[in-house]
Amino acid sequence: MFQGSLVALVTPMFEDGRVDEEGLRALVDWHVAEGTDGIVAVGTTGESATLDEEEHCRVIRQVVEFAAGRIPVIAGTGANATTEAIQLTRCAREAGADACLLVTPYYNKPTQEGLYLHHKAVAEAVEIPQILYNVPGRTACDMLPETVARLARIPNIVGVKEATGELDRVSEIRERCGEGFDIYSGDDATSRELVLLGGQGTISVTANVAPRAVHEMIAAALAGDGARAEEIDRGLQALHRDLFIEANPIPVKWALAEMGRIPRGIRLPLTWLSESKQEILRGSLADAGLI
Numbered sequence: 001m002f003q004g005s006l007v008a009l010v011t012p013m014f015e016d017g018r019v020d021e022e023g024l025r026a027l028v029d030w031h032v033a034e035g036t037d038g039i040v041a042v043g044t045t046g047e048s049a050t051l052d053e054e055e056h057c058r059v060i061r062q063v064v065e066f067a068a069g070r071i072p073v074i075a076g077t078g079a080n081a082t083t084e085a086i087q088l089t090r091c092a093r094e095a096g097a098d099a100c101l102l103v104t105p106y107y108n109k110p111t112q113e114g115l116y117l118h119h120k121a122v123a124e125a126v127e128i129p130q131i132l133y134n135v136p137g138r139t140a141c142d143m144l145p146e147t148v149a150r151l152a153r154i155p156n157i158v159g160v161k162e163a164t165g166e167l168d169r170v171s172e173i174r175e176r177c178g179e180g181f182d183i184y185s186g187d188d189a190t191s192r193e194l195v196l197l198g199g200q201g202t203i204s205v206t207a208n209v210a211p212r213a214v215h216e217m218i219a220a221a222l223a224g225d226g227a228r229a230e231e232i233d234r235g236l237q238a239l240h241r242d243l244f245i246e247a248n249p250i251p252v253k254w255a256l257a258e259m260g261r262i263p264r265g266i267r268l269p270l271t272w273l274s275e276s277k278q279e280i281l282r283g284s285l286a287d288a289g290l291i
Helices: 021-034 053-067 082-095 112-125 145-152 168-177 188-196 211-222 226-234 237-242 250-258 275-287
Strands: 004-008 038-041 073-076 099-103 130-134 157-162 182-185 201-204
Touching: 004 211, 021 053, 021 211, 038 053, 053 073, 053 082, 073 082, 082 099, 082 112, 112 130, 112 145, 130 145, 145 157, 145 168, 157 168, 168 182, 182 188, 188 201, 188 211, 188 226, 188 237, 201 211, 211 226, 237 275, 250 275
Parallel strands: 004 038, 004 201, 038 073, 073 099, 099 130, 130 157, 157 182, 182 201
Antiparallel strands: none
């Protein structure tokens, strides 16, 4: 349904933790101007874990409003309680989001059957296209390809964001799910390779700071121009690495503030980037021509 560079958008905040709504509008306008192919609003990079339900739904509505049909909006609506995920997904549908992205339930460590029943319940409760999100490094829960294949049989489960960085999973998921099921990278360092292997795009942290470059790299990969994609990606490798120098989204919010795009705001228990790491990331931004 979607392809290209889909940014896992940060939620801009003031230093007191309030959401910066005008800053959010400016980010959406910037991504449209820079060629970003879609926006994921209030995903895990958008600090979904620290926004309450009312705030979460409000930010989704605002991103849909600010995008104004110029760019698809995918709402992050995952939760570790199935009832909460259903409610957030309903909010997203009512707000006019084009699809939802649902991270596997974190901390609970459900079985594969629990994962299947969780996502099946959300899909059956809310008629909106839904993309699964597997990121075991953050959730302590790994959705295996055979579970993805079971869920792919549900009509409104349309794809998966695979963030393990294990490229052999792409072929296995494709073989199990067929060509009509979309696969997106959730690992910036391997997104180019995933797309060249037949994926539809990336849901990217790096695209927050380098939207045009990530768009052009993924576009080249989708066109089968591996050499051009590699050339662009070479200039992004330091960012792919250093934007995870501390827990996401700490580094990317610091980088955007350094670029003058957002205020210096993040919510506890996350803290501002450590001073000892700032010069490293500043160097990567400078090498990429972003500051």
